[in-house]
Amino acid sequence: MQGKFITFEGIDGAGKSTHIGFVTDFLESHGKTVVSSREPGGTPLGEKLRDLLLHEKMDLETEALLMFASRREHIAQVIAPNLGEGKWVLSDRFTDASFAYQSGGRGLARAKMEALESWVHADLQPDLTLLFDVPLEVARQRLNATRTLDKFEREQADFFARCRAEYLRRAEQFPERFVVVDSTRSIADIQASLAQVLEKLL
């Protein structure tokens, strides 16, 4: 039996990573085997690409291509084999992030992103995408409180406004797989909502 593929999305600081442990525990308590991963990254090569992507200046098209190179390796080494074994795969970001950041944020033509998407994973889409949505100021406060900022996290508010708008546009375009989570609520409230969403997928 094929497993299910769940992706976690949102602008930096929205709170998506916070909930991956909860979703893992919830699914395991319902008898699922869960593999949790991230993009860019998730494989030894992908993690090297992540380091470059998060810390080196580069041309916009190079950035988009490296995101998809990391994704191709992630699909080949982690996502496809585990789904094939009936495991549930959770990924902290996937292709919606490329639309949000490289197209929405940086302005790369959407058609280029669509071409890469159909080249790299024509026959794979998430079963569920959880979009953690917060106003920019909330995300910024959460980030500033916790860490040294990387290349993306140092972008200005208008960049994140465009990323957020593109995420919300994707959610409208693909309502069958997207659930938009109001991430301004308390962690406990959000987890109660997540449990309801996940129940339907079991």
Ligand SMILES: Nc1ncnc2c1ncn2[C@@H]1O[C@H](COP(=O)(O)OP(=O)(O)OP(=O)(O)O)[C@@H](O)[C@H]1O
């Ligand atoms: N609902 C919430 N209420 C208050 N604080 C939160 C909430 N969700 C997450 N946080 C806090 O906000 C900070 C950022 O959360 P988290 O790392 O999950 O964000 P993220 O969206 O995964 O960010 P990034 O994409 O940059 O990794 C953490 O300190 C976390 O504890």
Ligand SMILES: Cc1cn([C@H]2C[C@H](O)[C@@H](COP(=O)(O)O)O2)c(=O)[nH]c1=O
């Ligand atoms: C997959 C993907 C990611 N990004 C950006 C978004 C974030 O700023 C970083 C990853 O950091 P996180 O703390 O692990 O969320 O990378 C991107 O621009 N495009 C993508 O496709």
